[in-house]
Amino acid sequence: MKAWVHDETGDPNVLQLRDRPTPSPGRNELLIRNRAIGLNPVDWKFILWGHDAWEWPHIPGVDGAGVVEAVGEGVCHIEAGARIAYHNDLLKPGSFAEYTVIPARSAIPLPNALPFAAAAAIPCPWLTAHQAIEKVNLEPGSHVLVTGASGAVGGALLQLAHCQGWIVHAVGSSPQFDRLQRLGAATVTDYHQEGWKDDWARRAKLQPLQAVFDMVSGTHAASLAPLLTANGHLVCIQDRQETAPLPAFSTTISLHEVGLNAMHLHACDRQWGRLVAAGSKIAQGISKGVFDPQIIETAQFSDLPNALSRLKAGPNPGNRVVAI
Structure with a gap:
């Protein structure tokens, strides 16, 4: 698969497009064929900071949307071909790739009418806002x-x-x-x-x-x-x-x-179920025109580092996404 990776910390221009092995899902995991990637400030921040838990070269990116390509052992509630969006653990290989492995419990079901670009704008911004409201x-x-x-x-x-x-x-x-x-x-x-x-x-x-x-x-x-x-x-x-x-x-x-990534380390399955249900409801609202996904840019996969640089430079009155 093609993936944007980095061997060192720095600005988004340290990212390089390379061929990487397509991962396989483990138990309770899904392999997602990404169709769109959501860009967030946490992406460029952690490319700049790095993390001790990463294996190098690292594939960054926390948000994505696409189709379930393969289902790992123990997953019964999602089938291959399902359309989903997700927020992945920032300590794991991320969404800046053609394929990403995610925990099955973090998959947000998407209505057929919702474009993948709009779906990729949901996880980090909308689930963070939802968590804040729930407080x-x-x-x-x-x-x-x-x-x-x-x-x-x-x-x-x-x-x-x-x-x-x-x-x-x-x-x-x-x-x-x-x-x-x-x-x-x-x-x-x-x-x-x-x-x-x-x-x-x-x-x-x-x-x-x-x-x-x-x-x-x-x-x-x-x-x-x-x-x-x-x-x-x-x-x-x-x-x-x-x-x-x-x-x-x-x-x-x-x-x-409020910290969305804390869910990956500390939340139970019931908490994830509630969060995914909230994400699904938001996705339905966007598809029906109740909510505005606030997309200000849809970039191409080949332009991802530049789009991330534009996000870092701001202003960002909405979401920047990348289409694959």
Whole structure:
């Protein structure tokens, strides 16, 4: 098979297209013939950082969509020929290849009407957003703030939060205002505007916020903790809170961290079943036009490193995918 591999860490230009042995699925695994690849920031970050668990040369990539080519021993619920999307363990050989082996429990069934390019945009952005939504238990009509809303995860989170019946306030860049409102934001704040956090502090006194979903950094999230009402939720999708951002027994907010890859190391089959069911529901929603997959680029397999460089350089008001 053809695969993009690297022998050393670095920028996306360290990737080289080579012939590699087509893998075989082991017990409880599937061999996927990839038809599209989803590109995510974690891809270029780990190409830059590397990992001690990797065998070199390494095939990166966590997201893909395609057809089940072969079924490993012990797999009874999926047959060859099935259309699926997946999020693979970043410690394993990944999706930047014509074929990828994945755990069978991570396969997301796809409707026939959904193009593979749109399906490849689902796993990392949408499942991360779903996990963030699952962290909190809020009633319809609750007010929530989403920072970093202009990106792929932010856009998915806006749509899912809107479906919860929440009143969603987005923080993003001004060129994206119309798009963010179309995706479900009730109000949009430009983070370039000086004093926007002070403005929100005044607004929060009149209209309490039940949750803040932050996609910037742990430090940035901590600076927004005072906006939350009693028993509110601070959800970090980038980084985490190493120390409590507020005094004890003040607003008694709950702190949450989100990490999709943790599922591969620590989740049980029942947890995977729920996550895959959520992914399947999202796929159905995209195929019916309920959700926007937010695809801003569909590159060719031969151009994958350049597409990944464009993702790294940004801006990325949506998802970049690669078609095979």
